[in-house]
Amino acid sequence: MTIQFYCGSGSPYVWRVWLALEHKQIPYELKMLSFSEKDMSKPAFLAVNPRGKVPAITDGDFALWESAAIMEYLDERFPPATPQTALFPKDLKQRATVRRKIREIDEYFGNAIERIVGQLLFKKEADWDQRKIAQFVNTAAKELEVIEAWVDGGFVDEQISAADFTLYPYVAMGVRLERRKPDLGFSPLLTPAIKSWMRKIEGLPCFDKAYPPHWKE
Numbered sequence: 001m002t003i004q005f006y007c008g009s010g011s012p013y014v015w016r017v018w019l020a021l022e023h024k025q026i027p028y029e030l031k032m033l034s035f036s037e038k039d040m041s042k043p044a045f046l047a048v049n050p051r052g053k054v055p056a057i058t059d060g061d062f063a064l065w066e067s068a069a070i071m072e073y074l075d076e077r078f079p080p081a082t083p084q085t086a087l088f089p090k091d092l093k094q095r096a097t098v099r100r101k102i103r104e105i106d107e108y109f110g111n112a113i114e115r116i117v118g119q120l121l122f123k124k125e126a127d128w129d130q131r132k133i134a135q136f137v138n139t140a141a142k143e144l145e146v147i148e149a150w151v152d153g154g155f156v157d158e159q160i161s162a163a164d165f166t167l168y169p170y171v172a173m174g175v176r177l178e179r180r181k182p183d184l185g186f187s188p189l190l191t192p193a194i195k196s197w198m199r200k201i202e203g204l205p206c207f208d209k210a211y212p213p214h215w216k217e
């Protein structure tokens, strides 16, 4: 039974699952929902995910949501043929470390990016709280220092993993937010080590296939 992948364009949570599906070359059927049409709140989708959020998948009659849980499910459901196609390492402690980094990325860096999104994309410019925006950028900067040490010369962990697919969409979102606020000051935080890691992710065969469709326009 083909995996049904419910998604929306531009969501960092969707993007990580999309990268995971493509990286592992899992066959799936794309169900693109529209944020502007409020498809996530319609009964057809609420029957899949009662929280009304993307991403969600179905595998036969099994439905799953929450992007981090979906990545774990996909990796176990479609066991990797090589370590390069694994989303989580085989070794218990390395696996725990990747899970920890995913939590840290979501909890600290991702949270700061989400809060900037909340200001710049969900409020009118006149209502932007410049003090808060600066505070969130500052938090992102501190987290990028931690992240820089992780990615230095390699991936977020010892080899490519779900942690890279978790991190990349948030970083890309930070850069994209400068279209709304050119003086946001996010891009200058990207050090050579982080940029070099970004190029590695951008060079993966899965990258173009999972790129948010409306960002291509």
Ligand SMILES: N[C@@H](CCC(=O)N[C@@H](CS)C(=O)NCC(=O)O)C(=O)O
Residues within 6 Å of the ligand: 008, 011, 012, 013, 035, 038, 040, 041, 052, 053, 054, 055, 065, 066, 067, 068
């Ligand atoms: N913790 C969830 C977050 C999912 C989430 O917040 N998705 C947003 C898009 S970024 C959503 O679907 N919002 C519904 C809406 O805007 O109607 C996950 O990791 O999957």
